[in-house]
Amino acid sequence: MSEPDKSLFDLLAQRGVSRRGFLKFCATTASMLGLPPSMSSAVAEALTQAARRPSVIWLSFQECTGCTESLTRAYSPTIESLIFDAISLDYHHTLQAASGDAAEEARAQAMKANYGSYLLLVDGSIPLGEGGAYSTIAGHTNLSMLKEVAEGAAAVVSIGTCAAFGGLPMANPNPTGAVSVKDIVQDKPVMNVPGCPPIPNVIVGVVAHFLTFGALPELDALGRPKVFYGDTIHDRCYRRPFYDRGLFAKTFDDEGARNGWCLYELGCKGPTTYNACATLKWNGGTSFPIQSGHGCLGCSEPKFWDGGGFYTALSTPIQPVTGAAVTAALAGAAVGAAVAFGNQSTKGKAKAAHTKVTIDDLEKA
Amino acid sequence: MAKLNDIAAIPIHPMALPKAEHAYQAPAILQQLLAMLGRLIEHDEPDSIDLRALPLTEADMQSLRELLGEGEVSGVVTTYGPSQVFETGYSGVWWVTHMNDDEEVIGEFIEVTYCPEILVSPQDDVREAREALRARLLQNQLDY
Numbered sequence: 001m002s003e004p005d006k007s008l009f010d011l012l013a014q015r016g017v018s019r020r021g022f023l024k025f026c027a028t029t030a031s032m033l034g035l036p037p038s039m040s041s042a043v044a045e046a047l048t049q050a051a052r053r054p055s056v057i058w059l060s061f062q063e064c065t066g067c068t069e070s071l072t073r074a075y076s077p078t079i080e081s082l083i084f085d086a087i088s089l090d091y092h093h094t095l096q097a098a099s100g101d102a103a104e105e106a107r108a109q110a111m112k113a114n115y116g117s118y119l120l121l122v123d124g125s126i127p128l129g130e131g132g133a134y135s136t137i138a139g140h141t142n143l144s145m146l147k148e149v150a151e152g153a154a155a156v157v158s159i160g161t162c163a164a165f166g167g168l169p170m171a172n173p174n175p176t177g178a179v180s181v182k183d184i185v186q187d188k189p190v191m192n193v194p195g196c197p198p199i200p201n202v203i204v205g206v207v208a209h210f211l212t213f214g215a216l217p218e219l220d221a222l223g224r225p226k227v228f229y230g231d232t233i234h235d236r237c238y239r240r241p242f243y244d245r246g247l248f249a250k251t252f253d254d255e256g257a258r259n260g261w262c263l264y265e266l267g268c269k270g271p272t273t274y275n276a277c278a279t280l281k282w283n284g285g286t287s288f289p290i291q292s293g294h295g296c297l298g299c300s301e302p303k304f305w306d307g308g309g310f311y312t313a314l315s316t317p318i319q320p321v322t323g324a325a326v327t328a329a330l331a332g333a334a335v336g337a338a339v340a341f342g343n344q345s346t347k348g349k350a351k352a353a354h355t356k357v358t359i360d361d362l363e364k365a
Numbered sequence: 366m367a368k369l370n371d372i373a374a375i376p377i378h379p380m381a382l383p384k385a386e387h388a389y390q391a392p393a394i395l396q397q398l399l400a401m402l403g404r405l406i407e408h409d410e411p412d413s414i415d416l417r418a419l420p421l422t423e424a425d426m427q428s429l430r431e432l433l434g435e436g437e438v439s440g441v442v443t444t445y446g447p448s449q450v451f452e453t454g455y456s457g458v459w460w461v462t463h464m465n466d467d468e469e470v471i472g473e474f475i476e477v478t479y480c481p482e483i484l485v486s487p488q489d490d491v492r493e494a495r496e497a498l499r500a501r502l503l504q505n506q507l508d509y
Binding site: 012017018019020021022023024025027028031032034036037038236237238240241278279280284285 | 389390412413414415417418419420421422425442444445446448463469470471472474476482483487489490
């Protein structure tokens with residue numbers, strides 16, 4: 001049996017990991033994939049059979065390398081274990097040892113050897129302005145490289161808000177004519193993993209899901225995996241009970257802020273932002289922006305940069321809700337929908353009359 | 366340089382942890398455990414809660430630990446890093462914490478079951494053990 005044909009169970013057994021160890025691995029993997037604990041046996045089943053170590057090609061376009069920085073902070077599994085055990089990362093500018101012609105050659109070889117079955121990960125938007133001259137790699141425009149590599153991919157994963165929705169480069173007035181991966185690749189399954197950057201364990205989680213089940217997880221209307229982007233930050237926020245009781249911080253240093261009340265009035269975009277920050281958190285599960293006292297910026301949503309001020313409240317919050325928890329939850333949901341609608345109109349207005357944000361704008365809020 | 370020194374002089378006041386009365390979510394989890402115990406007793410269906418999939422504060426976790434307490438059984442399974450397992454004060458409700466080799470928590474569950482699977486000897490291991498013991502006895506017969 002050649003190395004790539006072994007299942008993950010065989011590889012772990014070879015390293016002295018026992019059956020109990022495998023059980024533990026499956027339980028924690030199901031948790032990492034965002035699956036309920038009851039799916040642990042399905043994960044075990046898949047991992048005992050899985051006999052692939054798929055080739056992964058990572059293309060970096062108009063980006064800041066923040067997504068790669070995030071990826072390298074993944075801790076369960078670590079990026080090292082993912083690279084050495086589970087995938088064959090054949091091309092990644094920042095992480096590969098080869099450079100120049102050798103790097104491009106590695107990409108060409110990986111594409112040829114795994115045509116039709118490799119996984120393509122992309123971070124960064126694609127500039128179309130000036131014939132794509134704003135960003136080129138080895139003499140190729142991002143557009144031509146994306147088209148060429150996507151052609152032979154089994155699936156494409158857009159890592160980060162730039163690749164998923166255009167992100168910061170596409171913000172008004174979009175000087176480079178930036179577009180998202182989905183604007184270019186339309187004949188392949190494309191999964192969006194937005195965030196600026198995405199949570200490290202969400203990046204490895206979706207890759208691990210593909211490895212485990214051989215398919216992309218279930219996606220929402222914006223092409224995001226529901227397991228990680230199924231709920232809003234607000235719905236999963238530990239400060240939510242304060243929102244339901246109408247307790248809001250009015251400034252960043254008032255009594256409410258010190259008591260950990262809801263940051264809605266300080267511009268928190270939690271109610272309109274779908275992401276897993278409130279549960280998975282950052283830095284190995286240490287904290288997330290709201291826990292650190294700052295509202296959510298909504299960085300994983302389309303056009304978040306043009307959606308009005310970060311410190312402008314989404315809309316007037318509801319009056320304190322009293323009574324049964326059910327009433328609170330229902331009211332919360334209704335307000336959520338209203339807020340989402342209100343936010344769309346705010347975004348529209350902001351877009352129509354786009355002006356530079358000054359420090360005065362921030363202070364007004 | 367003077368500026369840098371000034372920075373060091375800025376007083377830092379760490380915020381206190383959220384107070385115990387801010388542990389809003391622990392009661393909801395207890396309700397869920399009650400329902401799960403019902404399913405275990407009536408339908409023999411074990412179940413578990415992935416604590417890391419819930420937006421729990423440190424106060425929630427602390428209050429949950431205090432409310433559930435500790436029962437008669439506790440132990441450590443050492444495989445792929447340590448896993449701490451203990452039965453809570455409520456029989457059939459187990460707290461399982463999985464750690465990696467660096468002792469970082471990689472999974473934390475409350476399992477509602479008669480015995481957590483990680484404690485039960487795997488059938489294939491038991492079969493292998495029987496073979497190993499047989500071989501050992503056979504070897505001993507040859508030796509003596």
